Amino acid sequence: MKDALDVHRSLLAREIPHEIVRLPRPVSSADEIPEVIGLAPQRCVAVRMYVADDRPLAVIVRAGTTPHPGAVLAAARARSLRSARPDAVNELTDFAAPLVSPLLLPDDVLVLADACIGHAEVVYAPTGDSGTAVGITSRWLLTASRASVTELCLPETTGAAAGDLDEELAEALQPKRLR
Numbered sequence: 001m002k003d004a005l006d007v008h009r010s011l012l013a014r015e016i017p018h019e020i021v022r023l024p025r026p027v028s029s030a031d032e033i034p035e036v037i038g039l040a041p042q043r044c045v046a047v048r049m050y051v052a053d054d055r056p057l058a059v060i061v062r063a064g065t066t067p068h069p070g071a072v073l074a075a076a077r078a079r080s081l082r083s084a085r086p087d088a089v090n091e092l093t094d095f096a097a098p099l100v101s102p103l104l105l106p107d108d109v110l111v112l113a114d115a116c117i118g119h120a121e122v123v124y125a126p127t128g129d130s131g132t133a134v135g136i137t138s139r140w141l142l143t144a145s146r147a148s149v150t151e152l153c154l155p156e157t158t159g160a161a162a163g164d165l166d167e168e169l170a171e172a173l174q175p176k177r178l179r
Contacts, residue, residue: 016136030099049084092109114151
């Protein structure tokens, strides 16, 4: 299995600035990294593995999020999409399935990244090892991963609650009465 040392060596060989961070405690999935190192989830990434029309697909998203299936289908130009089985992910990527690194993915894996990854200057990603993460600028992460960047996640609601927005929309769509 690949681990932090493989990721580190690969980035060094390509002269990509990065930092391997030792986590205060082991994690069992990339979604735990923000809590363990005390960062906002927007500063950490996770890889979701899928099969799109029988082709392996890696999707880089913010930790704790899942891409919208329709957006992934459109970006991959595929007709079908299903989550990859953990054993298949392990075999294909040579990383532990819940800790797949966005770096060192096989060339035959299509890599997509949600555009919001670029909103943080530095992000932290899994290394395949439960005790480490890699800190890297989002620009270098997207370049080194060979990712095609597109909008894949639903936008976060800000300001009014979604229920308030629904009520405002319904009211706006009501026909106006003439007096």
